[in-house]
Amino acid sequence: MALSLHGGLLHTQLWGYKNIRDEVLRVSMTRRIASLVSAFVAGHGTCIGDFDYLTCVPSERRVAPASIVSLVPPLADRYRQVLGASPGAACSSSSDGRTRGARTVDPGRFTVEDSVRGARILLFDDTFTSGASAFAAAAALRQAGAAEVRALVIGRHVRPDRPDSRALVERLVGRSWTLLGCARCAA
Numbered sequence: 001m002a003l004s005l006h007g008g009l010l011h012t013q014l015w016g017y018k019n020i021r022d023e024v025l026r027v028s029m030t031r032r033i034a035s036l037v038s039a040f041v042a043g044h045g046t047c048i049g050d051f052d053y054l055t056c057v058p059s060e061r062r063v064a065p066a067s068i069v070s071l072v073p074p075l076a077d078r079y080r081q082v083l084g085a086s087p088g089a090a091c092s093s094s095s096d097g098r099t100r101g102a103r104t105v106d107p108g109r110f111t112v113e114d115s116v117r118g119a120r121i122l123l124f125d126d127t128f129t130s131g132a133s134a135f136a137a138a139a140a141l142r143q144a145g146a147a148e149v150r151a152l153v154i155g156r157h158v159r160p161d162r163p164d165s166r167a168l169v170e171r172l173v174g175r176s177w178t179l180l181g182c183a184r185c186a187a
């Protein structure tokens with residue numbers, strides 16, 4: 001949905017909604033992110049495409065994005081958590097841009113329910129850092145027989161100080177995020 005610049009507003013919210021201890025603040029951050037997702041889904045439903053149900057990328061301890069999904073009716077209606085984290089498997093990328101686990105795509109990090117066979121699945125996550133989690137989750141779903149896997153991620157984490165991100169950030173200078181176009185319909 002958007003680039004999430006390290007230390008920026010979106011990055012702060014995406015970190016806070018699952019890590020802030022104060023419950024009132026945490027719920028308020030979750031609601032703000034959910035309204036952003038609601039607006040995006042309303043405007044770019046055709047870009048997201050058809051799917052039978054949505055599942056979240058889980059970390060080892062929890063399924064944090066589910067709290068966002070529960071506040072977005074068009075997504076909540078089709079939410080089924082068919083992915084689990086394999087015990088002892090590497091966990092998902094952390095919001096500070098480092099990965100605690102491996103960056104390699106390892107479908108064995110996830111367990112998948114048998115019921116996915118033949119289904120078109122929308123994979124949902126809050127943050128995309130190296131992509132290792134999303135690609136491993138997609139690979140696990142395909143191996144389990146899913147007919148199609150698409151991904152919807154709220155923030156693509158970017159650290160402007162990293163050489164591999166600099167070109168991307170420079171290209172965006174003077175442009176602000178808008179609901180009028182997404183990565184799919186406005187390149």
Ligand SMILES: [Zn+2]
Pocket residue numbers: 043044047181182183184185186
């Ligand atoms: Zn779009």
